[in-house]
Amino acid sequence: MSFAWGKFSRKQLDVIANTTARLNILDGSVRSGKTIASLVAWIMFVAEAPPGELLMVGKTERTLKRNVLDPLEQMVGSKYFKLNRGAGEATLFGRRIYLAGANDERAEGKIRGMTLVGAYGDEITLWPESFFTMLLSRLSVSGAKFIGTTNPDSPYHWLMKNYLKRAGELNLKRWQFQLDDNLNLDPAYVEALKKEYTGLWYRRYILGEWVQAEGAVYDMFDDTVHAVDEIPQQFIRYYVGVDYGTNNPTVFLLIGQHEDKLYVIDEYYWDSSERGRQKTDAEYSRDLQEFIKGRYPQAIVIDPSATSFITQLRRDGVRLIRQADNAVVDGIRTVAAFLSQKRLFVYRKKCPNLLREFTTYVWDTQAQKRGEDRPLKQNDHALDSLRYVLHTIFGRLAPGVLPKPKGW
The missing domain is CATH 3.30.420.280 (Nucleotidyltransferase; domain 5)
Incomplete structure (x- = not known):
């Protein structure tokens, strides 16, 4: 199945051209174009990355495949990307990439001892902080880079408190996406998605805001x-x-x-x-x-x-x-x-x-x-x-x- 390329927004083009920091994080609305922009940036990085180990991470290896690896294969074709699920590895342009899930505190043990030149992360807010901390310590090769995406969460979440709020202090670039940043969605679908969410979920998953849940869980119940x-x-x-x-x-x-x-x-x-x-x-x-x-x-x-x-x-x-x-x-x-x-x-x-x-x-x-x-x-x-x-x-x-x- 070939990939259907669409229009890139200015924000997506900026991501592709400027993921030059040690940490590059895209956060915001669902279906806002974060994954495609981040994958293009990752493809370009892997094609020219210095020698060293590469890693791609999701909450689980299953969600990583669904959210990231399947689109990646469609984008570059099976000639240049191959997945070996049994070995927990993939190859992109002949470069071996290790695959990992980060669904609990024990996950950080999977990457101990690695020396990484690059890592890609999906659904970062669903990871334990211990895994993210270990991952950063593994990015020790000169010019090492992390590219990752996430939907918003609580403003007290460790990713916001310890990293995104401190972007100015850290070697970290951040791009914030809203649903309307995706130029390729059917307007009827966008309208349906906006109706699907209300309150907390609307602010997080449509507007891309990091807001706190308050009061009744089902505040939309009438x-x-x-x-x-x-x-x-x-x-x-x-x-x-x-x-x-x-x-x-x-x-x-x-x-x-x-x-x-x-x-x-x-x-x-x-x-x-x-x-x-x-x-x-x-x-x-x-x-x-x-x-x-x-x-x-x-x-x-x-x-x-x-x-x-x-x-x-x-x-x-x-x-x-x-x-x-x-x-x-x-x-x-x-x-x-x-x-x-x-x-x-x-x-x-x-x-x-x-x-x-x-x-x-x-x-x-x-x-x-x-x-x-x-x-x-x-x-x-x-x-x-x-x-x-x-x-x-x-x-x-x-x-x-x-x-x-x-x-x-």
Whole structure:
């Protein structure tokens, strides 16, 4: 598949021509052209780099391949770029490039002992600071260079506090991107993306600002809009979300798809601390089967930590079980997108606990001061169940897209 080159903005051309610092970082909006500009700059650097080891890093090697290596291969062609995933290496213009994921504190051990002349980084704010610090210590060859990209995060994030705010003190160049800096996007897509985000997410992912999360997690939730007294009579698909608890509540949610909208149409909520009795896995399995009786869900999406319950369900012949993608902040963003687009509704009569949690689920202010986006682990059990379904099933789809039944 050949790469479709488009127009370069002035900001992108400036990146390509002037990544001359030791650290070169592009931050800002999603889909704003950061990756393409940074990759062109990286290609040019590798083609002329002095002898030494090269490294490319993502949160995981899988996301690195999807976000960076696949576009890179399309840009230069398979003649000049080859990927050897088994060895964790690639070659570009005959130069070997090591590949690494930086998804936890242990990752920095992967690059100890390396002597780097160049490194490329994707999704830097998702890395542990220890990895970034180790990476900089490895860039020890004369003329060594780092080129990296990231979306904005909390203004207290280590990358902002320790590096971007200190760009004038460090050998660091920074380019800030907004969505409108990409000259090649379909205007209808840009408009859809702007509608998809509101509040915190709009400021970060459209305007490219480093702003703090405040107050309610789902501040776009409107009881007069998203809570409904009537639901469609027919649904083209059903999904079930499960948040399993022992001391905490166990929640099942039944979600129906009608055209391009989702409706939470029923909930099961067992709080053992209030009821005075913890149910067994076998009891919860029977309750779940009764809960979905007569309806045939496409998937039952379950908290991946609920291993004993998943085992019990399989023993009882329950099929279509899918372990949830439990990326909390990404999942919150997916749910927020559905709310913002008015494509998610809750049946008021049947889902009182979910509605209550929407208005009481808040960000952890102490975590924010440490540069972390993290909600308080309170009033979240029904919301976790909802997040599991929406992010696991729909989180990778393009804005405004839901799967349609065959024949449409």
